[in-house]
Amino acid sequence: MRTGNRTRPVLTSGPRTMLLLNPLRGILSARPQVLGLTRFSSSFVSRMRFLNRLKQEDEACAAALQDGQLVLFHRLQPLLQRGPTGTFRPVTLTCSGVQSLLQNFGSDGPLLEDSILIGCSEQNQAQFCLDVGHLDQAAVAEFCAGTFIDLRKSFFLLPGPAAQLVAKAQALLRWHQTNGFCSATGQPTHRNRAGSQRVCSSSSIIYYPKMSPVVIVLLSDGSRCLLGRQASFPRGMYSALAGFCDMGETLEETLHREVAEEVGLEVQDVSYSSSQHWPFPHSSFMLGCHATVSPAHTQLDVDRSELEDARWFTPEEISSALQAGVPPRGGRPPDVWLPPKHAVAHHLISEWSDRQRHLQASE
Numbered sequence: 448m449r450t451g452n453r454t455r456p457v458l459t460s461g462p463r464t465m466l467l468l469n470p471l472r473g474i475l476s477a478r479p480q481v482l483g484l485t486r487f488s489s490s491f492v493s494r495m496r497f498l499n500r501l502k503q504e505d506e507a508c509a510a511a512l513q514d515g516q517l518v519l520f521h522r523l524q525p526l527l528q529r530g531p532t533g534t535f536r537p538v539t540l541t542c543s544g545v546q547s548l549l550q551n552f553g554s555d556g557p558l559l560e561d562s563i564l565i566g567c568s569e570q571n572q573a574q575f576c577l578d579v580g581h582l583d584q585a586a587v588a589e590f591c592a593g594t595f596i597d598l599r600k601s602f603f604l605l606p607g608p609a610a611q612l613v614a615k616a617q618a619l620l621r622w623h624q625t626n627g628f629c630s631a632t633g634q635p636t637h638r639n640r641a642g643s644q645r646v647c648s649s650s651s652i653i654y655y656p657k658m659s660p661v662v663i664v665l666l667s668d669g670s671r672c673l674l675g676r677q678a679s680f681p682r683g684m685y686s687a688l689a690g691f692c693d694m695g696e697t698l699e700e701t702l703h704r705e706v707a708e709e710v711g712l713e714v715q716d717v718s719y720s721s722s723q724h725w726p727f728p729h730s731s732f733m734l735g736c737h738a739t740v741s742p743a744h745t746q747l748d749v750d751r752s753e754l755e756d757a758r759w760f761t762p763e764e765i766s767s768a769l770q771a772g773v774p775p776r777g778g779r780p781p782d783v784w785l786p787p788k789h790a791v792a793h794h795l796i797s798e799w800s801d802r803q804r805h806l807q808a809s810e
């Protein structure tokens with residue numbers, strides 16, 4: 448039965464009933480996976496080896512799906528639900544829950560087997576995602592007592608680990624949706640069970656999901672840090688400088704080049720801080736660094752085709768912008784505000800601010 452003409456009785460069976468009677472917990476199975484492996488503990492090493500095996504062995508992956516959790520997407524928008532404390536979380540369904548959802552909606556599109564492996568929960572359940580974009584969005588959302596929310600919005604509504612999981616899931620779904628054909632032969636590619644690779648049916652070329660490496664750097668002249676904004680950023684938002692790595696470059700070479708191109712400065716010292724998968728607009732692998740320029744050479748020569756503005760900020764300005772946080776939607780934003788907590792840019796700026804505070808305290 449298609450969603451357009453579904454009838455009420457359909458909605459009284461399947462995952463909806465389970466959700467309403469026992470939200471989330473009722474549809475999650477906490478059984479540990481066995482799958483012919485030694486029954487694994489909850490340790491990190493066991494989980495990683497379990498996941499690695501699922502990527503390599505289709506049968507093991509299919510078995511894990513039967514006991515797994517699924518996060519639903521609709522045309523790349525994740526299905527979220529507001530929890531009892533008011534915070535959002537992804538709706539996670541059991542395999543049988545999704546099966547009955549697909550049956551109830553008479554799905555002739557993606558099947559359960561089209562789901563993609565995205566991780567393993569702390570309770571040792573394999574986690575998968577599935578895009579049901581061929582079904583009626585509102586009807587599926589109602590059926591699952593959730594809401595499909597645009598990824599950018601979801602990313603900032605969810606707590607850190609859930610945001611990263613949903614971003615990873617969307618990145619993998621998008622990659623599969625856009626890599627159905629071999630770029631060498633034009634022939635269809637076929638995925639393995641986990642969705643960790645696609646193979647050309649004609650040439651056997653193997654394709655793996657891709658991220659573009661990006662260096663993001665917080666420049667300091669010792670007493671101030673440099674932030675810039677692109678014309679496309681939300682009004683008033685300033686961030687650390689960022690740029691895609693060119694083929695063949697090291698992290699340091701990209702960093703030196705991007706800073707020279709965008710603000711006309713020569714970098715002295717570079718230190719790595721942290722990294723992040725960034726899903727917007729496509730998958731980037733953000734490599735976060737701190738770098739210094741000589742206090743004698745801080746005059747900016749901003750490339751206006753790349754940046755609308757770039758300026759030096761004092762520790763006091765940064766500290767008050769960090770405290771103010773992200774402005775609420777609607778209304779006039781402040782002249783300067785910083786990327787939200789989930790962004791590696793925020794992390795770099797916070798690290799710099801903390802360091803400045805310690806330096807000032809020790810003087």
Ligand SMILES: NC(=O)C1=CN([C@@H]2O[C@H](COP(=O)(O)OP(=O)(O)OC[C@H]3O[C@@H](n4cnc5c(N)ncnc54)[C@H](O)[C@@H]3O)[C@@H](O)[C@H]2O)C=CC1
Nearest residue numbers: 659661686689690691725727728731733786790791792793
């Ligand atoms: N997570 C975070 O805290 C932040 C993330 N970012 C992300 O960093 C990324 C790169 O920053 P930009 O300043 O825009 O880079 P950029 O300074 O390299 O300029 C972007 C231009 O580089 C070219 N380019 C070269 N290789 C590319 C590739 N693999 N993919 C797309 N474009 C490529 C295109 O012409 C594009 O218009 C952006 O996608 C942005 O979303 C930026 C700031 C903060």
Ligand SMILES: [Mg+2]
Nearest residue numbers: 688689690753
């Ligand atoms: Mg840039």
